[in-house]
Amino acid sequence: MQLDDLKIKEILVRENYLAESDAKAAEKIAAEHRSSLTAYLLSSNLISQELLGQAIAESLHTPYADLRAHPPTKEMIGLISEVMARRLRVVVYKQTKTEIFVATDNPEQEGLVDQLKKELEAAKIVIAYALPVHIDTTFAGYQKGLETRFSEIIKSNKKIAPELVNQIFEDALTLRVSDIHIEPQETRALVRFRIDGVLHDAGIIPLEYIETIINRIKIQAKLRIDEHFNSQDGAIRFTSVNGGPPTDLRVSIVPTLDGEKVAIRILSNYIRELTLSDIGISETLSARLQESIKKPFGMILVTGPTGSGKTTTLYSLIKELNTRSVNITTIEDPVEYKIDGVNQIQANAQTNLTFAKGLRAIARQDPNIIFVGEIRDTETADIAVNAALTGHLLLSSFHANNAAAAIPRFIDMGIEPFLVSSTLELVIAQRLVRRICNSCKVSEPVSKARLAKLGIVANNLIGSGEHTFYRGKDCPKCSGTGYNGRIGIFEFITVTPELQDLIARRPSTKEISELVSKQKFVSMFADGIEKVKNGLTSLEELLRVITAQ
Numbered sequence: 001m002q003l004d005d006l007k008i009k010e011i012l013v014r015e016n017y018l019a020e021s022d023a024k025a026a027e028k029i030a031a032e033h034r035s036s037l038t039a040y041l042l043s044s045n046l047i048s049q050e051l052l053g054q055a056i057a058e059s060l061h062t063p064y065a066d067l068r069a070h071p072p073t074k075e076m077i078g079l080i081s082e083v084m085a086r087r088l089r090v091v092v093y094k095q096t097k098t099e100i101f102v103a104t105d106n107p108e109q110e111g112l113v114d115q116l117k118k119e120l121e122a123a124k125i126v127i128a129y130a131l132p133v134h135i136d137t138t139f140a141g142y143q144k145g146l147e148t149r150f151s152e153i154i155k156s157n158k159k160i161a162p163e164l165v166n167q168i169f170e171d172a173l174t175l176r177v178s179d180i181h182i183e184p185q186e187t188r189a190l191v192r193f194r195i196d197g198v199l200h201d202a203g204i205i206p207l208e209y210i211e212t213i214i215n216r217i218k219i220q221a222k223l224r225i226d227e228h229f230n231s232q233d234g235a236i237r238f239t240s241v242n243g244g245p246p247t248d249l250r251v252s253i254v255p256t257l258d259g260e261k262v263a264i265r266i267l268s269n270y271i272r273e274l275t276l277s278d279i280g281i282s283e284t285l286s287a288r289l290q291e292s293i294k295k296p297f298g299m300i301l302v303t304g305p306t307g308s309g310k311t312t313t314l315y316s317l318i319k320e321l322n323t324r325s326v327n328i329t330t331i332e333d334p335v336e337y338k339i340d341g342v343n344q345i346q347a348n349a350q351t352n353l354t355f356a357k358g359l360r361a362i363a364r365q366d367p368n369i370i371f372v373g374e375i376r377d378t379e380t381a382d383i384a385v386n387a388a389l390t391g392h393l394l395l396s397s398f399h400a401n402n403a404a405a406a407i408p409r410f411i412d413m414g415i416e417p418f419l420v421s422s423t424l425e426l427v428i429a430q431r432l433v434r435r436i437c438n439s440c441k442v443s444e445p446v447s448k449a450r451l452a453k454l455g456i457v458a459n460n461l462i463g464s465g466e467h468t469f470y471r472g473k474d475c476p477k478c479s480g481t482g483y484n485g486r487i488g489i490f491e492f493i494t495v496t497p498e499l500q501d502l503i504a505r506r507p508s509t510k511e512i513s514e515l516v517s518k519q520k521f522v523s524m525f526a527d528g529i530e531k532v533k534n535g536l537t538s539l540e541e542l543l544r545v546i547t548a549q
């Protein structure tokens with residue numbers, strides 16, 4: 001039973017998960033954001049997936065199965081045939097000697113238990129409710145490896161190229177891949193997927209099919225198939241057989257010595273589901289962020305090295321700001337995610353559409369909010385500050401090691417300190433740490449000796465007394481690494497009147513650090529320690545990424 005928004009609202013209010021007034025307000029905002037009520041409640045953290053699932057389960061008088069926190073193993077998924085699982089929307093998620101626990105998003109369908117009894121030959125079956133999105137995810141467990149499907153397709157003599165390319169795209173979406181690489185080698189082509197920042201081998205294409213497959217991709221991306229010696233860029237809009245909105249794929253083809261190499265960036269839809277808390281922004285920081293983005297003008301900079309998740313943070317912010325009453329225009333290189341209702345411009349060096357040029361054009365287009373991919377030269381910095389001064393909220397990424405260092409660096413680009421002090425609203429710095437795998441997470445007490453080694457700063461942050469930290473042991477879900485996915489650690493510098501005065505005097509990084517440490521500043525390391533304590537990441541991982549400051 002795919003519950004509709006109305007029914008869900010009714011349940012949440014009736015079971016006291018949400019006040020009627022909050023529900024009404026949320027409904028209104030959801031409509032403005034062109035989003036469903038459930039999606040809005042989840043993305044704005046008014047309710048967690050867990051609570052939503054529990055509320056629905058409670059109203060159906062069944063237990064709730066949190067399949068995200070406790071995903072079923074491949075063996076459990078395999079206990080029910082794929083056809084039946086998809087028809088009844090069921091999955092086995094727990095098993096004891098006498099009972100089999102089955103989760104479904106439709107517990108009220110007729111004859112459910114009888115059909116399951118036949119399939120599972122079990123004496124006792126316990127039915128639980130799980131959210132539809134989690135049930136869908138478990139269906140991926142029926143997939144054979146890409147490799148096996150490749151050879152099946154080749155044997156079947158169907159339209160090999162379209163079938164193979166579709167399989168690659170479908171798998172990439174299911175596995176939440178960010179990039180697909182098709183790399184030619186002497187005797188074959190290797191298909192690789194980037195997941196959570198790491199490349200994994202996904203399959204091999206035999207030599208004789210490579211050309212037709214690359215041609216297929218070129219045709220879909222509207223590129224020239226007779227061009228083999230120049231690089232080409234294009235885009236594909238792909239709709240999965242599983243339904244859902246189409247996904248935009250950005251295709252880049254470059255000639256190498258072994259043949260043409262294809263790289264495809266997935267401008268993913270799952271960014272739509274990302275919330276500030278999903279990316280690791282704590283409630284306290286989130287509140288400060290809301291404060292800053294409420295103002296109609298000013299500048300927000302997100303800093304960190306390449307690969308620190310800046311873009312994801314900026315997109316989550318834009319998503320937060322994206323309502324019908326404002327115009328948001330961006331200039332990006334590249335456009336990584338398509339966002340509904342936002343005017344996105346791709347910077348293009350070949351046509352001389354630089355950040356600076358694009359930004360100047362955008363400022364004349366009367367937007368409320370402007371996002372510039374990156375400020376990396378004086379000209380762009382100059383126009384950005386001007387835009388922020390003249391009634392626009394400007395968001396950008398900026399290269400700096402930490403939030404305090406970003407300010408002198410920005411002034412060093414040749415911008416007048418008083419202009420920086422009067423436009424800069426918030427500086428965010430961030431890094432990414434790997435998230436402990438939920439399926440094999442274990443706790444471990446921390447010895448005093450180990451803490452002593454960390455130094456004074458870390459110890460002050462961790463605090464005295466007994467502590468328990470966590471780590472991932474090793475399981476198939478995380479391929480034995482103990483980690484699954486990544487999460488950001490953040491620091492925010494809000495520009496207060498005191499800091500404004502200081503900025504106007506061309507301060508050093510040290511002077512800024514000293515001032516903010518007397519204000520409500522939480523360093524990236526301190527934020528990381530909180531995440532260690534909460535079991536989101538491990539101490540080793542935090543220390544790998546950042547040192548105590």
Ligand SMILES: [Zn+2]
Nearest residue numbers: 437440475478
């Ligand atoms: Zn694991």
